[in-house]
Amino acid sequence: MTLADRLIRVALGVALVLLLWPLRDLRQDAINAIVRNDAAPGATPPLPAATGAGLPPAARTRVVLIDGAGRDTAAGMAAWNAVCARGLDLTIDVGFPTVSLPVELALWSGRTQQQTGVLYHSTGKPVPPPAGAIPAQVPDAIAIAESHSYIVHSLGFPHTLPPTPAKTLPDKWADTWVDTAVAAVGGPARLVFVHVLRVDTAGHRAGKRSTAWRDAAASADAILGRLTAAAPDARWLVLSDHDHIAGGGHGGEARAIRVVRGCVAGPDVAVGRGGPISVVDAARLIADSVGATLPADSRGRPLAAALAAPVDDDDVLPALPRGRVALAIALLLAALLATGWAAGGRIAAVPWWWPVALIALMLLETTPSLSTPMIYKKQGLTMANAAAPGLAVLAIALTFEVRRDWRRALVAQLALPVAATVAVWIVTGASGLWFGERVCPVVPRWSGWLPPLTIISATALAVAGLVVLASAVLPGSGPSTPAGTSRSDRAAP
Ligand SMILES: [Zn+2]
Numbered sequence: 001m002t003l004a005d006r007l008i009r010v011a012l013g014v015a016l017v018l019l020l021w022p023l024r025d026l027r028q029d030a031i032n033a034i035v036r037n038d039a040a041p042g043a044t045p046p047l048p049a050a051t052g053a054g055l056p057p058a059a060r061t062r063v064v065l066i067d068g069a070g071r072d073t074a075a076g077m078a079a080w081n082a083v084c085a086r087g088l089d090l091t092i093d094v095g096f097p098t099v100s101l102p103v104e105l106a107l108w109s110g111r112t113q114q115q116t117g118v119l120y121h122s123t124g125k126p127v128p129p130p131a132g133a134i135p136a137q138v139p140d141a142i143a144i145a146e147s148h149s150y151i152v153h154s155l156g157f158p159h160t161l162p163p164t165p166a167k168t169l170p171d172k173w174a175d176t177w178v179d180t181a182v183a184a185v186g187g188p189a190r191l192v193f194v195h196v197l198r199v200d201t202a203g204h205r206a207g208k209r210s211t212a213w214r215d216a217a218a219s220a221d222a223i224l225g226r227l228t229a230a231a232p233d234a235r236w237l238v239l240s241d242h243d244h245i246a247g248g249g250h251g252g253e254a255r256a257i258r259v260v261r262g263c264v265a266g267p268d269v270a271v272g273r274g275g276p277i278s279v280v281d282a283a284r285l286i287a288d289s290v291g292a293t294l295p296a297d298s299r300g301r302p303l304a305a306a307l308a309a310p311v312d313d314d315d316v317l318p319a320l321p322r323g324r325v326a327l328a329i330a331l332l333l334a335a336l337l338a339t340g341w342a343a344g345g346r347i348a349a350v351p352w353w354w355p356v357a358l359i360a361l362m363l364l365e366t367t368p369s370l371s372t373p374m375i376y377k378k379q380g381l382t383m384a385n386a387a388a389p390g391l392a393v394l395a396i397a398l399t400f401e402v403r404r405d406w407r408r409a410l411v412a413q414l415a416l417p418v419a420a421t422v423a424v425w426i427v428t429g430a431s432g433l434w435f436g437e438r439v440c441p442v443v444p445r446w447s448g449w450l451p452p453l454t455i456i457s458a459t460a461l462a463v464a465g466l467v468v469l470a471s472a473v474l475p476g477s478g479p480s481t482p483a484g485t486s487r488s489d490r491a492a493p
Pocket residue numbers: 068100200201204250
């Protein structure tokens with residue numbers, strides 16, 4: 001090893017190790033962009049075409065949304081079942097992503113998450129109500145929220161309780177809000193919306209298999225029972241905005257989380273079953289019920305049309321932009337070629353560590369998605385620890401490979417995993433962050449992989465840096481040192 005070669009290895013090794021910190025920050029930037037930024041309002045393709053009538057208007061419409069309570073939970077709620085039994089027992093596809101504020105904006109505006117551009121927005125701050133929202137067209141409409149009132153304050157209701165979107169609820173609100181809601185639904189207002197939050201809260205705290213979840217579902221059901229009893233002759237829509245994964249969490253595109261139960265009962269609603277209809281079809285249902293008009297670009301269909309042509313994944317999940325996909329594929333192909341060249345046909349030189357790291361992550365933690373809490377955690381240590389078996393394989397493989405040709409060894413072990421990580425940054429649109437753009441990198445399937453792939457690549461670069469550093473400073477760093485040079489030189493007196 002010449003002195004120059006040694007110095008290059010030291011410098012590169014140190015640089016790769018030091019990259020760990022900025023790359024971790026970059027992962028945090030991506031998470032912040034996902035949960036805080038809004039996207040530009042976009043277009044959404046039409047839903048399957050069918051003809052059929054909408055619901056006729058009703059004197060009083062009551063909507064109850066039990067946040068986070070998916071189909072299986074709804075099936076165990078007596079008051080919810082009672083509404084379904086005397087009307088239409090539907091499934092509703094809430095679209096993507098499965099986050100409360102964006103879904104509720106779609107429900108009350110008839111415009112999908114992609115159309116409003118509000119994709120995640122878990123800032124705890126309200127957004128301006130979307131243009132043409134239903135509640136703004138009903139002068140006496142009332143919305144009442146158990147908590148997280150920034151959501152109901154984003155929907156355009158003329159009357160909203162609690163009166164402000166502040167995180168701190170009014171004094172004794174927890175004890176009085178149900179009575180307030182019961183009085184409102186029993187009153188003359190044409191439209192009343194009640195947002196029950198406790199099931200979602202229990203899901204985030206303790207997951208779906210917890211006593212807390214069961215208790216929350218039971219008490220939410222008791223509240224629903226009181227509400228429906230207060231206005232038995234009104235038209236009711238009882239639904240949810242998403243389910244939770246078993247351990248608690250939502251946001252991803254999984255059908256199990258996306259397709260919820262929604263039941264409509266009351267005047268002019270025949271007993272039946274159907275769906276999945278889209279959340280914007282549910283918006284149309286509410287609009288028809290209260291005599292409101294959805295915005296012109298809404299894809300919401302009249303109820304009978306929606307029932308005649310149920311929606312499928314392709315109808316509700318946004319497609320990835322083709323240009324970004326093409327760029328990502330080109331990058332992956334280039335990385336494959338580089339890996340092939342660097343490995344020189346030696347099977348031991350290819351990056352086996354990477355699938356080991358990904359499989360270990362999926363087995364020891366879970367398959368990442370926007371629903372899995374691990375991707376949001378600070379520093380992402382959960383993901384790095386779970387991927388450790390792969391990183392160990394990398395350390396061992398590189399230790400042997402650097403003795404042959406350290407440059408090629410690095411390319412062979414790192415090109416593909418790093419390129420795949422960059423490809424996911426491109427596909428999700430997160431790469432815009434590198435250029436200072438205020439993007440919201442939320443797309444189906446791939447956004448959940450953004451944080452773990454970034455953490456795993458960052459940690460792998462640091463591991464590679466340490467191995468290269470060690471190869472430069474430790475004795476006996478390999479047969480690439482010809483006999484009679486450095487080692488024997490050092491041994492000579
Ligand atoms: Zn939630």
